[in-house]
Amino acid sequence: MHSFRIACTVKWQVNAFILVVLIDATICQIRYSVPEEMRKGSFVGNVAEDLGIDAKRLKSGGARIVISDSSEYIRLDVDKGNLVVGERIDREQLCGQTSPCSLNLEMIMTNPIQLHSVVVEVLDVNDNAPAFQEKEMHLEILESALPGTEILQVSATDPDVGINALHGYTIHPKTHFNIKVSSSPNGHKYAQLYLSEPLDREKEGKLLLTLTAVDGGEPQRSGTLKIHITVRDTNDNAPVFMQSIFKASVKENVPRGTLVVRFSATDADEGINGHVTYHFNRMSGNFAELFRLDENTGDLTVTGIIDYEENKLYEIGVQAKDQGGQSTSTNVIIEVIDVNDNPPLITLTSFSNAIAEDSSSGTTVAIINVKDLDSGKNGKVDCSVNSNIPFAIHSSLKNYYTLVTNGVLDRERNPVYNITFSAVDEGSPPLSTNKTITLRIADVNDNAPIFEHSYYEASVMENNSPGLSVFSVKARDSDSGQNARVSYLLIDTELNGSPISTYISVNAESGVIQALRSFDYE
Numbered sequence: 114m115h116s117f118r119i120a121c122t123v124k125w126q127v128n129a130f131i132l133v134v135l136i137d138a139t140i141c142q143i144r145y146s147v148p149e150e151m152r153k154g155s156f157v158g159n160v161a162e163d164l165g166i167d168a169k170r171l172k173s174g175g176a177r178i179v180i181s182d183s184s185e186y187i188r189l190d191v192d193k194g195n196l197v198v199g200e201r202i203d204r205e206q207l208c209g210q211t212s213p214c215s216l217n218l219e220m221i222m223t224n225p226i227q228l229h230s231v232v233v234e235v236l237d238v239n240d241n242a243p244a245f246q247e248k249e250m251h252l253e254i255l256e257s258a259l260p261g262t263e264i265l266q267v268s269a270t271d272p273d274v275g276i277n278a279l280h281g282y283t284i285h286p287k288t289h290f291n292i293k294v295s296s297s298p299n300g301h302k303y304a305q306l307y308l309s310e311p312l313d314r315e316k317e318g319k320l321l322l323t324l325t326a327v328d329g330g331e332p333q334r335s336g337t338l339k340i341h342i343t344v345r346d347t348n349d350n351a352p353v354f355m356q357s358i359f360k361a362s363v364k365e366n367v368p369r370g371t372l373v374v375r376f377s378a379t380d381a382d383e384g385i386n387g388h389v390t391y392h393f394n395r396m397s398g399n400f401a402e403l404f405r406l407d408e409n410t411g412d413l414t415v416t417g418i419i420d421y422e423e424n425k426l427y428e429i430g431v432q433a434k435d436q437g438g439q440s441t442s443t444n445v446i447i448e449v450i451d452v453n454d455n456p457p458l459i460t461l462t463s464f465s466n467a468i469a470e471d472s473s474s475g476t477t478v479a480i481i482n483v484k485d486l487d488s489g490k491n492g493k494v495d496c497s498v499n500s501n502i503p504f505a506i507h508s509s510l511k512n513y514y515t516l517v518t519n520g521v522l523d524r525e526r527n528p529v530y531n532i533t534f535s536a537v538d539e540g541s542p543p544l545s546t547n548k549t550i551t552l553r554i555a556d557v558n559d560n561a562p563i564f565e566h567s568y569y570e571a572s573v574m575e576n577n578s579p580g581l582s583v584f585s586v587k588a589r590d591s592d593s594g595q596n597a598r599v600s601y602l603l604i605d606t607e608l609n610g611s612p613i614s615t616y617i618s619v620n621a622e623s624g625v626i627q628a629l630r631s632f633d634y635e
């Protein structure tokens with residue numbers, strides 16, 4: 114075997130790829146390049162011309178192409194001496210990430226035997242877009258996460274090589290997250306997603322990010338990954354009352370269970386962080402006995418007896434708590450509405466049991482005080498006394514009434530008066546109270562004694578014994594006591610020249626008339 118060299122020429126091919134031809138005595142190596150994915154029959158190189166072989170020699174020598182793996186990527190057009198694409202060439206399938214990607218062929222001719230080595234470099238075209246392993250993913254992040262926190266590392270792959278390979282990443286939108294692009298030791302670019310601005314679940318609970326991977330080809334290709342972010346709640350909101358101050362009113366004496374006011378607070382957090390319960394804040398006095406606060410509904414109801422006369426206003430502090438330890442307070446002012454549940458009260462402040470019957474009209478008999486614990490009309494009282502008696506009442510000071518005489522009194526006709534005071538309030542329905550006093554009329558000696566008969570006649574037997582009771586007289590006096598005590602006296606007259614007192618005497622006490630001498634009829 115002897116070899117010889119042929120000088121090789123450098124030529125510009127139609128498709129502008131540089132061609133280098135080296136020819137050995139027996140083996141001449143030619144290099145061509147062809148983009149992947151060319152149509153079947155596409156021109157690769159004129160092997161006859163480049164090797165300086167006459168086209169006829171190709172034919173007569175039965176030139177053929179042998180590819181090591183017996184594929185048919187490259188065919189020889191013997192008539193024209195051209196190498197053409199025989200079947201679809203996919204660089205990525207053929208070489209993966211190996212670059213450059215070459216097909217090693219041999220062109221064999223016989224008569225005489227000639228062997229030429231042809232290397233066809235398959236050039237990458239940007240026929241692959243970067244792609245993420247998944248198209249979508251779901252993440253959860255605590256809303257309290259600090260800016261700078263790394264959320265995720267992710268990468269896309271692009272089987273193309275060189276400039277057509279993965280070039281970089283972009284994120285959209287950039288409101289809360291951003292990315293940092295880094296390279297792994299083997300040069301693969303990956304994106305680090307990190308938090309750039311604080312999150313607020315209450316404002317934005319879900320976010321959708323689009324991470325785009327781009328290659329450097331022309332035109333550029335890209336692949337996207339949708340990242341669904343759920344912001345997890347932290348207890349960063351306290352409950353908020355719907356009103357800053359609650360006002361309510363309740364009638365006194367309402368039955369147990371009556372709703373007074375319903376508290377309502379909202380908490381922007383979720384779950385237990387947003388679950389609000391209600392509690393009394395400060396419990397001074399007897400609130401707990403009077404009111405109940407439902408922890409869950411916020412209903413404040415009556416549990417005891419609400420008495421306007423005892424307390425007209427309640428101010429109760431209420432706290433709304435979430436289950437994560439945040440709380441807010443408010444106050445309710447409960448006004449108690451009066452109900453006419455108290456009758457007037459009459460008190461005798463001054464009273465003399467008796468009054469002289471000759472008292473002049475207008476004499477004060479008694480002073481009374483009238484009270485009603487209710488308020489407003491319910492506590493406004495009108496007072497009167499029974500009619501048909503010689504008494505009247507006058508309102509003097511506020512709540513005081515004076516009972517005076519306003520007619521002629523006569524003990525002998527009406528020794529006693531039952532005087533009934535009647536107090537009525539203006540409530541609806543009205544309540545009233547009566548009080549009766551018994552007034553005695555004191556006697557005045559305004560009546561003279563009166564004999565039962567204006568004329569008495571009696572007979573007596575003569576020769577009577579002196580000292581004989583002849584008869585008795587009786588006088589009555591309608592006054593009482595001493596004023597009614599009657600004593601009898603003889604009016605000094607003469608009978609037959611002698612004073613009458615020599616004939617008879619009258620017992621001052623008993624009115625018995627006695628003979629003082631023996632009478633002689635003759």
Ligand SMILES: *[C@@H]1O[C@H](CO)[C@@H](O)[C@H](O)[C@H]1NC(C)=O
Binds near residue numbers: 529530531551
């Ligand atoms: C006064 O009231 C008393 C007790 O109810 C009664 O006994 C009496 O008869 C009454 N007197 C007059 C004058 O109404």
